[in-house]
Amino acid sequence: MKKTNVIEVENLTKMFGDFTAVNAITFEVKKGEIFGFLGANGAGKTTAMKMLIGISKPTSGKAKVAGFDVFTHAEDIKKNIGYMSQKFALYDDLTVKENITFFGGIYGLSRPKIKEKTIALLEELGLQEVANQLVGSLPLGWKQKISFSVSLLHEPQIVFLDEPTGGVDPITRRQFWEMIYKSANQGTTIFVTTHYMDEAEYCDRVSIMVEGKIEALDTPKKLKDQFKVDSMNEVFLKLARNIE
Amino acid sequence: MKRFLGFIEKEFYHIFRDKRSLFILFGMPIAQILLFGFAITNEINNVEIAILDHSKDATTGEIINKISASKYFSINQFIEQEADIEAAFKKGKIKAVLNFENDFSKNLVKEKQATIQVITDATDPNTANTISNYINSILQNYQLDQNKDIKIVYQIVPQTRMIYNPELKSVFMFVPGVMTIILMLVSAMMTSISITREKELGTMEILLVSPLKPFQVIIGKVVPYIFLSMINAVVIILLSIFIFKMPVQGSLFLLGLESVLFIITSLTLGILISTISATQQTAMMISLMGLMLPVILLSGFIFPISSMPAPLQIISHFIPAKWFIIILKGIMLKGVGISLLWKETLILLAMTLFFIGLSIKKYKIRLE
Numbered sequence: 024m025k026k027t028n029v030i031e032v033e034n035l036t037k038m039f040g041d042f043t044a045v046n047a048i049t050f051e052v053k054k055g056e057i058f059g060f061l062g063a064n065g066a067g068k069t070t071a072m073k074m075l076i077g078i079s080k081p082t083s084g085k086a087k088v089a090g091f092d093v094f095t096h097a098e099d100i101k102k103n104i105g106y107m108s109q110k111f112a113l114y115d116d117l118t119v120k121e122n123i124t125f126f127g128g129i130y131g132l133s134r135p136k137i138k139e140k141t142i143a144l145l146e147e148l149g150l151q152e153v154a155n156q157l158v159g160s161l162p163l164g165w166k167q168k169i170s171f172s173v174s175l176l177h178e179p180q181i182v183f184l185d186e187p188t189g190g191v192d193p194i195t196r197r198q199f200w201e202m203i204y205k206s207a208n209q210g211t212t213i214f215v216t217t218h219y220m221d222e223a224e225y226c227d228r229v230s231i232m233v234e235g236k237i238e239a240l241d242t243p244k245k246l247k248d249q250f251k252v253d254s255m256n257e258v259f260l261k262l263a264r265n266i267e
Numbered sequence: 268m269k270r271f272l273g274f275i276e277k278e279f280y281h282i283f284r285d286k287r288s289l290f291i292l293f294g295m296p297i298a299q300i301l302l303f304g305f306a307i308t309n310e311i312n313n314v315e316i317a318i319l320d321h322s323k324d325a326t327t328g329e330i331i332n333k334i335s336a337s338k339y340f341s342i343n344q345f346i347e348q349e350a351d352i353e354a355a356f357k358k359g360k361i362k363a364v365l366n367f368e369n370d371f372s373k374n375l376v377k378e379k380q381a382t383i384q385v386i387t388d389a390t391d392p393n394t395a396n397t398i399s400n401y402i403n404s405i406l407q408n409y410q411l412d413q414n415k416d417i418k419i420v421y422q423i424v425p426q427t428r429m430i431y432n433p434e435l436k437s438v439f440m441f442v443p444g445v446m447t448i449i450l451m452l453v454s455a456m457m458t459s460i461s462i463t464r465e466k467e468l469g470t471m472e473i474l475l476v477s478p479l480k481p482f483q484v485i486i487g488k489v490v491p492y493i494f495l496s497m498i499n500a501v502v503i504i505l506l507s508i509f510i511f512k513m514p515v516q517g518s519l520f521l522l523g524l525e526s527v528l529f530i531i532t533s534l535t536l537g538i539l540i541s542t543i544s545a546t547q548q549t550a551m552m553i554s555l556m557g558l559m560l561p562v563i564l565l566s567g568f569i570f571p572i573s574s575m576p577a578p579l580q581i582i583s584h585f586i587p588a589k590w591f592i593i594i595l596k597g598i599m600l601k602g603v604g605i606s607l608l609w610k611e612t613l614i615l616l617a618m619t620l621f622f623i624g625l626s627i628k629k630y631k632i633r634l635e
């Protein structure tokens with residue numbers, strides 16, 4: 024079966040002065056896919072992601088996200104995507120409920136809709152008893168799970184996750200990935216950057232960026248075969264070394 | 268609009284849950300106005316003086332009585348000889364010594380002239396000046412009283428009248444200044460800190476990825492502070508009317524409008540500061556050094572602009588607070604209306620527009 028592309032990127036480039044942060048990357052992501060976007064620190068993945076979510080203007084190239092052009096329709100893209108960053112997406116001095124209400128509100132959900140969503144979300148995460156606690160008092164893992172659910176509140180076509188599991192224990196990471204699978208199964212496209220190579224194995228397809236370019240792009244299995252290694256970790260190391 | 272209201276609601280949560288900002292918002296204005304009103308003052312009251320009376324006759328007795336009867340002076344001690352004057356000053360309690368010459372009454376009658384030496388402690392020059400002026404005027408009064416019945420060929424009697432602040436209360440001078448400082452501080456510093464906080468925490472990124480437009484984010488952050496600054500302005504005016512008996516001669520309505528204008532000027536400055544600073548600390552330092560100091564030193568709040576060197580006078584024109592203080596003094600003390608304040612109002616308005624333009628230009632969505 025043929026699925027539609029929700030992200031199409033062609034020769035997308037971003038220059039900061041003379042420095043090319045993102046060098047003519049080309050790829051597409053299909054609906055409902057979990058797309059891993061890997062790279063070392065400074066490889067340009069955050070810059071690339073910022074262009075896709077409409078907060079950084081590309082220097083050249085083409086990109087369409089959720090059917091909208093990043094150059095001309097950045098505002099339409101924003102309504103159709105969710106975003107969760109490695110830094111905090113929630114306000115520590117607001118309660119869980121207030122955070123949900125606030126983020127639902129800025130995405131234009133009606134109050135009754137927000138109420139309904141809040142109840143469903145708290146029930147799903149089993150967090151009813153902390154609904155009125157300040158987010159600052161909750162453990163990191165809980166915050167990140169809530170944060171992910173909040174980024175899905177307005178039922179976006181695509182969610183961008185920027186190192187969502189940084190600093191979280193393995194059990195919570197596992198639960199987090201279960202949440203990711205669940206929403207992918209419901210048709211949401213997941214675009215995720217990560218440092219953890221074991222997480223790369225969970226993705227449907229993975230791209231690896233080195234020095235602004237995409238050096239590899241395929242399913243984890245094919246990549247391992249191609250480099251004749253057993254784990255994504257080794258694929259990554261081999262690629263990084265080849266470049267040096 | 269609904270998105271926007273939700274945003275403002277969230278801003279109020281931030282403000283009311285942070286004890287520090289609550290204190291700056293509501294504790295400081297009251298503390299400052301009381302401090303400036305009661306403690307920091309140019310007036311003299313109950314200044315302790317010493318008397319060295321060489322003649323000890325009827326006239327000197329009368330003069331001494333007259334001085335000690337005034338509320339400005341109280342006599343701390345009587346000194347017997349010149350040599351003790353210095354020691355009396357060094358103890359630090361007394362601010363002035365009156366030294367009556369020998370045979371004071373006799374000289375007055377015989378030679379129509381007698382001398383009192385007034386020695387003041389000029390480690391604080393302003394106070395020394397004020398003290399010597401007050402003593403002079405008491406002596407002059409006494410002299411006029413004595414000469415009432417005598418026909419003098421001619422005499423020039425200056426009749427001084429201090430208008431707008433007849434009792435020379437320094438609180439009348441401080442209230443407009445303190446009000447200016449507080450509105451500036453609350454509006455500019457608090458908004459710049461609250462905007463940079465979102466940058467620092469990374470939540471600004473989330474807001475920019477949302478369908479909210481950047482200008483909506485900024486306006487949403489600023490609106491709560493307009494309300495809070497207005498409350499502050501009202502509290503300050505009420506305090507000065509009811510505690511310091513300061514009059515508001517002009518229209519309260521105009522006073523309100525001008526305050527809103529100045530609050531907006533300060534907010535745009537706050538936004539400007541937030542665009543150039545990456546952290547809350549930087550924002551606070553820039554607000555304190557870049558806004559507070561010029562307001563205190565160059566706005567005419569404490570030091571009169573007309574006695575500044577020319578370059579500083581020119582700089583003072585660029586300080587919004589200077590114009591607002593002129594407006595406040597005009598409305599509160601002189602009771603003038605917009606017909607005489609339109610120039611200052613226009614200048615503030617122009618500055619506001621300029622800052623808005625500059626902020627928009629500077630406001631790049633740069634989060635790294």
